[in-house]
Amino acid sequence: MQVSNNSLTITARTKILNGGPLPTVIAGPCSAETEEQMLQTARALQQDHRVSVFRAGIWKPRTRPGLFEGIGQVGLEWLQNVKSETGLQTAVEVANTQHVEQALRHGVDILWVGARTTVNPFSVQEIADALQGVDIPVLVKNPVNPDIQLWLGALERLNRAGITDLGLIHRGFSTVNNKPYRNHPKWEAIAQIRALAPGVPLICDPSHIAGRRDLLQTVSQQALHLGADGLMIETHCNPDAALSDASQQVTPAGLDALLTSLDLESERV
Template sequence: MTDLQSILPEEKGGMHPIIIAGPCSAETEEQVLSTARELARNGVKIFRAGIWKPRTKPGGFEGVGREGLPWLAKVKEETGMLTATEVATRQHVEDALAAGVDILWIGARTSANPFAMQEIADALQEAGKDVPVLVKNPVNPDLELWIGALQRLYNAGIHRLGAIHRGFSAYGKHLYRNMPQWHIPIELRRRFPNLTLVCDPSHIGGKRELVAPLSQQALDMGFDGLIIESHCDPDCAWSDKAQQVTPEVLNFILNTLVLRDATVTTESLTLLRQQIDELDNELLEVLNKRMRVSREIGQYKKEHRMPVLQIGRHDEIMQSRARLAEEMGMSGEFMRNVLSAIHEESVRQQIEIFNDRTR
């Protein structure tokens, strides 16, 4: 996917950051148009609204369906905004394109399903329209599955592609509705630097008070834009009311965001980066020494018929090192993740020793 293009028409391609805003669901024509008018007055150029809404359990509001597509057409006619909606089936694609929807996005449940993705890719290829498509990350933290969804569309001739980072599902109660796991979209950007990368702070946070800080964090990490849920009366929304903001609040958030200039490199920053490079080299040297000791431990265990895994020792290291990291001002969870990776490599190397009959 080396020849990816901007998701926006040329005359709108200069917008930075890209802002896509609108209600989680299109509920009524009045609600859609009222929200769109306020957003347009505040300078938003792309209006989003869910026409079909996938729900976890049956019986909830699953969107107004194709009945709402003419409402999006009215939004475009009256405000000049581009329109965007989610599609999950061939029929959705056909209906949305027939109604003149400008941008399609694919939800997290759909992007995790290769059969559904191929159906959508085939429908777009048969339609033969140059429509931009944004793909949300799968519900589970699987980068290859995300890339596979994008590649199916690319192979169907859709080169105006973008990715939406909406976070990843996790069991239990957390600060966020979906865990950010920023390293996954960052790795996606590293592999495909020309891919438009958009953050969905509404779905990551799940609470409207988290929209602003998550938006700033995404822009600080070089995201190209934001897709934010905005409703004229969020507390009465038919879906996801807790994470939607009014157009007025959205305007305030957007006006307080700080945009970084990624092209600016100062002499001081260069020197600091040199220090990082040197420290990384030192880290590698220390890790190499640690692995050398681990291999010696593996040899000792082999000679004395001891098992590779020593669970009590592992738990003790994890707990003590995490506490020490917190005392140093680092995250204990970060240190546990680092130690887990180091432990996994140590075990791998010790198993190699166990399997080596020459030792």
């Protein structure tokens, strides 16, 4: 069934959600690094029945050049192995036509648009054009700056291309004062975007909000309290050795402890 509001036509029952009362949990490394790292992380996550989607960055938008910019296409083959071995759904970030084509060719289940891409309507339109006629869920992270209309505009571009299984990810906004968070959560933005995009599930990414693992619990619980439909949490079998975002990633055991500490059915406000 499809429902329409002013600017969006969305599927009433999105594939992104579990379908149950518990939040959807998307976990996996910031970046795909090696096949062993992917499989080791995914095998451990598979044991946790609260986790339904395995994420991994294949192409990484780094702030400055010269850092690890992603493993590229071979990572998609590792992701296929993760999926066939563990049964977890897979999700990757796409930022251009080539990424979309390669991800689709390798059977990725869910795509997401990163914060640095949502900010650019040309890039979002390019992705939307590449997805014309394709039936796949797409999650859209908030733009780096707190511009709700730009976030909504990205949803609309994808929706006009025929994508009806849409989701939102709040990953915080850049500010001049990045203490204590790497990217500041703007909780009122959740209510604002929900009002503009009713029925579109909202997932919180506490990893990119917090920037450090000791703050994940507080941010996650607040998001759930405000009615977030899911959490995306960066998880790595050896976080301190990660090639990107080492300080915010948790081990699968750390994720288990984090999820267990959360009131997952916390009364929504």
